[in-house]
Amino acid sequence: MINMIVVMMKYYHQTLTLMMTWPLWMSLIFMYNNSVLIQCFYNAC
16 A cells, blocks of 8 residues: 555656646747747748
């Protein structure tokens, strides 16, 4: 029973970490895509 709780806690912690960092990753990807688009625009592709 205790082992099950530990596994659940680990899984919950991983999920929570992913949820916490997800907006950060999305914003980083968004900024990267925007910078690529801007460079492409300035260089006229």
